[in-house]
Amino acid sequence: MTGNGRRRPSTSLLPRAAAVLVAASLLTGCGALPGATGGSREPVTVMTWAPSGTRATNMPGMPAMAEAYARWANSRGGIDGHELRVLTCNEDNTATGAAACARQAVREGAVAVVGSYSQHGRAFMATLEAANIPYIGGYGLSDEEFTSHLSYPVNGGQVSLLAGNGMQLAASCERVSLVRPDTIAGDYLHALLNSGLTLGRQREAYDIPAAEDAGEYAAVADRSRERAGDERGCVTAALGERTAHFFDSYRRLPSDGRDVRVSSVLGSVDQPLVDRTGGASGPFEGAYITGWYPDAADPRWEPMKQTIQEHAFGDNRIDPADAGVQTTWIAYTVLRRVLEAIGDEEVTPGRIALTLDRGLRVDTGGLTPTLRWRYEDMLGTPGFPRIVNHGVTFQVVRQGRLVAQTTGFVDVGEAMLDARTS
Template identity: 75%
Template sequence: MTGNGRRRPLSTFSLLRATAVFGSACLLAGCGVLPGATGGSGEPLTVMTWAPDSTRATNMPGMPAMGQAYARWINARGGINGRELRVLTCNEGNEPMAAAACARRAVQEGAVAVVGSYSQNSRAFMPPLEAAGIPYIGGYGLTDDEFKSPVSYPVNGGQAALLAGNGIQLADACDRVSLVRPDTLTGADLPQIINTGLAQANHRTAVDIPAADDAGEYTEEARLARARAGEKGGCVTAALGEYTANFFDSFRRLPSDGRDVKVSSVLGSVDQPLIDRTGGVNGPFEGAYLTGWYPDAGDPRWEPMKQVLREHAFADNRIDPADTGVQTTWIAYTVLTAAVESLGDEEVTPGLIGRALDRGVQVDTGGLTPPLRWRYEDMLGTPSAPRSVNHDVTFQVVRKGRLVAQKEGFVDVGPTLRKAAAH
């Protein structure tokens, strides 16, 4: 009970833990609110989740589907503070115009937040959100704007955190490192970041190999990366986004030259679904070192999410609980719920959600991230990512076709990112 006699709402993860133990029995017994009921007299909360679908490039249909599954779960338990959660979805299409149209639709339909979404087109979608003051909670972490915009609340450290962590991870595993990265302005920053991570163990700098960020094959880059990694004990790491699979396919097809070279990448460029699609234990990623934002998919801390999917999305093959986008969306909706719960009986508006987060609502994600909070003093404050609040990463490795933890716990790469920014 609070001091004014009102019952304090359960946090999301308190509710999840209770559900994990008693959920099935309670549903069979008919206790609680029927699925689909709002459980209160408040107006529905409208949010949007967007991602590209059915395009020639990256597709992330699991992210909007995860948002819808979360809504079914939370609404079956009375909604958020008695308010039904209404999730709009939008196909961002990997196109700036489509991304901007999704943002304008969110404004027109009265969305109080955009949650757990994927887009490379922040310059198109962010201005409409900023003009309307709509929070962008838990974007995938693809663009600089997600770590700079005053309406953005990132839940991971983006690619910079992954590259810094990848340098630390490979420093102890490789004698030499070849980095294959996009030949773009953004890609030009990556060697400095990974080298700062490598320097933590007084490691030599990585060999920088720029490559097209949209090629169908990378035979020449693969040959050069392998040669520059040395005769033995070297590593080749690639961060080409969706085209990383094309690079490692070219790498695998190189004629054998007797070199013992390990491969590496970062989550977001490689994940469990890609490992599965490319042959699993017999594919190019067996034995690969990967740096991720979150614990590996087999970690028990993902069980609450998996239970929600079993109950409310068991037949939805768009949702893979091992997909980083699905995981990010789950965490983003956890943040949304905590922010709305903190408002109590107040009317929920975009401005009040943003204010609650700015003033220090602390979000417990059940150990999937450190506690998240977006006060000024919680932010990393580097020029490229001033709003980053989670700079922890995990070290993983592919064993028997599955991503598993190489090292227990999180590694804080915040100091590494600050050093990289200073150079």
């Protein structure tokens, strides 16, 4: 027996085994059989971070999905022969936590941060930039994700969702009320929604700022419904983690006989939230939702679902309908394509960034439009110049499930540019 527990081959088989290995080496250009577990090249270390166990937004499914992806990849011989090592970090929804995760990524030799969630871009991006570590497929929360030369976003962030929500509602609503945070960042959401509404030749939305940390929103809900008008009115809300509180207050309003539709965007409302709030009997039944990706029942998600089934070992942190889990899957799809493109060269943070900058095209299996991060592929929206994916999907809640309202992606690039230049 060898030191790792494997039985040594008999000496009579050694010449034959050596011949097979030599032949395999000549055919594959490397010293190991293709597909051997762990591969024959140096391991590749990456990091995925997200908040967990906090009083605010928690996204534990993202690092759990990253770990499941690594188990899947390594069971198939790694990525292009590289064992994939995934570090995870809880960024605690704080700037201090995000900065600590970034320092850990540098300290432990991560060549990229992949498929992560943090709203504290200012706290982590400078550390990554100093170490030349690319940030691939962030959730799309911070401005730095769309401005840093080392960030490679896979979606258009909240700006694309608000512009798309305006376009989605323009087809169905005569009058729209927007409930959004009463913050500097929230001030701009009104312009984004209006850019989509006006492209659909609808009047501007009524702007209703609201406290982002309120426990209930009864007065705001009543005002939003009143301003939605008497016929084909809609109320949309983008309050992040507080969106559920708003719609709970909205549901409790006494009936006034009007049929006002509700709406929101991915990140404020998703399938797990619809499930938690009563499904088909909850406040989101019939709601219009603008998302980044196809709905969770779309067959294009089957490879991800199979990976979860076979390699997550019943980990209940991973919900395939969660937008964070989906973003992490897409981000690791990008990483796999990059490592395959690098081939025999050494995998370093700089080489990953250079490969992406030179125009590598990434096919995500139809989960996004084809991704590419050359300068000419970027939308160039002021404040968000690195957006390369300005497609969104229109969904609706039917019988408690988020399903497609229309097929394919809707390009909101024009609406985003109009909002930023108005």
